[in-house]
Amino acid sequence: MSVILGPNRYGKAETRLVRVVRDGGVHHLKDINVSSSLSGEMAAVHLTGSNAAVLPTDTQKNTAYAFARKHGVDQIEDFALLLARHFVRSQPTIHHARVEIDEYGWERIGGGHSFVRGGREVRTCVVHHDRDGRTSVVSGLKDLVVLNSTDSEFHGYIVDEYTTLRPTTDRILATAVTAHWRHASPEADFGKSYAEVRQSLLDAFAGTYSLSLQQTLYAMGTRVLESRPEVCEVRMRMPNKHHFLVDLEPFGLDNDNEVFYAADRPYGLIEGSVLREDAPDAAFAWE
Template sequence: MAVLGPNRYGKAETRVVRVTRHGDAHRIKDLTVSTALSGDMTEVHLSGDNSAVLPTDTQKNTVFAFAKKHGVGAIEDFALLLARHFTDARPAIHHARVAIEEHAWERNGAFGHSFVRSGREVRTCVAHHDGTRSWVVSGLRDLVVLNTTNSEFWGFAKDEYTTLPETRDRVLATAVEAAWRHDEPPQDWDKSYENARGALLAAFADTYSLSLQQTLYAMGTRVLAECPEVCEVRLSLPNKHHFPVDLAPFGLDNDGEVFFAADRPYGLIEGTVLREDAPEPGPAWE
């Protein structure tokens, strides 16, 4: 006999751009919003009764309407606003999950109306609301960083298939994907984000690395130290390998100057750093 397990449905990757006009000085918020709702959805699965289903098209329209009615400030605030609306508006909906990615733009010169897409990372957040409690995870992805020195890798396990040479000086590069869970919501989401981002960058730069795992732990620890509202940090760090090129066939030395930047395969280092007294996460990471 089959029974229905956990389920949810929603509208994925709604692209919304909100322009705020203050005279000649405009501001852009460029978002990708994904909503997912769950609750009393048994009959739609078992019999096709759609009476409890809020159409995904309606969810999309709500994103656009809320962008107009409420504006878009910090993405965490916008995500919570949507999650609480969906949970409170329909009795059959018991839980709402709203995930947002923010795509940054910078002003093009002195023109208040002209913008260029920023090369910065993508800011992210996931907000949950179950009608009583809310959970928020902030984060980022594609934060590309590189150290030209102060990194080693040696003393690792070896077997008959090991060909990697040990090194006492290497390029260390990665594209940081990080997410951090809040014990309490900060007073200013934007400031909290910049503090966490700054902690990640500082720890990557000033950690003398004997392994990318060591760097990961240092980065997570720095965020916890500088952001008291954060109780858990999860990091995914692909090792963007840079291999010295053998220039001897051309009669040239290569004293750590010319590298081949390989895109795949790559090492992938993942881990979590959390406070000893961190509360249980609830559905925050789902």
């Protein structure tokens, strides 16, 4: 039997980094989580234990901190690009860098230096860069919780001997959206793009009379592609946060779609992608 080394990478996961910019008495806060993964000439470290080609994961962590001080942190996509390009350009044994960043929002609550953790979604990005000059940027968000209290139906599905679900023409539709969108170019106004993609997702969710969560997912992805030319693909993960009507008849009460039980599990999970017909190859971006 012959054995060979397969694809591999290594890195530093979840480097927590908070950057405070002091503009006189007004402070600005950036709170991010940085994960880097590197690959390249790593056969020796796996086969013999030689670390000669390895940039330590601790160094990757320190680079993130140092770059935050030297270059600042504005849009997370730009900071990820800066790190990924540095790792590949500075180390001949590193051929590919992947940098993933989550950003946590804080809202000012008075004065110049007081904040409260925002209840909004988490902003995300993943950047790839290799020594051949290929670069990709995937922006995104997670935990964007949305709900329509009506204008949603579910019926006409397959019924077999195990089906107990009743069809409905008026239900609550709720989900926590995880969305990732691929940019056609690694250069963009990422802040503006993020804000407008987010608004497109919300507008489509609110404006779609839904016969299925899949239909809503497709409408949301389509709205993004129609409104944002810099985006070539959208991938979404949308759990169906079920709301079941409570039977109040034992208490002598009716319940005309007013009182619901919000179940957290099990839940339906809908996943899908929407992309332009001429979108460039996606394999590199989604690794």
